[in-house]
Amino acid sequence: MKDVLEGFGLNRDTMDHALELDAILQAWRRRVQKRELGQMALRELGVPVDLPKLDVMIAIWAPSNEFSEDREGETMVATIAARLGIDPSRASRLVTELIAEGYAERAVSQQDARRTIVTLTGKGRAVVTAVRTIKxxxxxxFLSDWSEEELATLTPLLHRLSHWQDEIGSHASDRYAREVATLREELARQLAEG
Incomplete structure (x- = not known):
């Protein structure tokens, strides 16, 4: 693979870092998917809520460190779906369940009386606050042992890394069209040969 990438113009040092970074991110993804911290917090607090419902409660509350660009206005089911990147029907079902369990409630919009918004009840706010406090x-x-320099280096670089796809954008397929075509042709040849 390194020979192929080098043929596409990437240097070996960059490739080595990319491969190492990919391995770190894949391990991190697997751990994040387990949602160990969130599950532990719910378990330790004795809250009978699953992680998807917790996600919806957090999306309703919309903490500024997670949803800074999307905090303006009122929260509707469509807003929750957009914040979490889930289907609106799934968001609606989860909101309905949270309402039935007393964690959320529907209200009439103050901006447009035809719209229904979703808010957390005191019970819902208490759960979100407790879980986020544990987190x-x-x-x-964990970070208290890190130096100020390490934190000042990590945070902006991690932020930049988390937006790498935004930086490349939808132009990636255009930017690497020749390379992708070469890989597609080689793969097709290898698959045909069996």
Missing amino acids: FLILGS
Whole structure:
């Protein structure tokens, strides 16, 4: 693979870093998918809510560190779906369940009386606050051993990395059309040969 990538103009040092970074991100993805911290927080708090419902409650509350660009206005089911990147029908079902369990409620929009908005009840806000407090207690404790320099380096670089696809954008297929065509042709040849 390195020979192919080098043929496309990437240098070996960059490839080595990309491969190492990919391995780190794949391991991180697997751990994040388990949602260990969120599950632990719900379990330790004794809250009978699953992670998808917790996600919806957090999307309703919309903490600024997660949804800074999307905090204006009122929260509707469509807003929740967009914030979480889920289907609106799934968001609606989860909201309905949270309402039935007393964690959320529907209200009439103050901006447009024809719209229905979703808000957290006191019970819902208490759960979100407690779970996020545990999360930041543990994360803060872990980071407390890091130097200010390490944190000042990590945070902006991690932010930049988390937006790498936005930087490349939908132009990636255009930018690498020749390389992708070459790989497609080679793959087709190899698959045909069996």
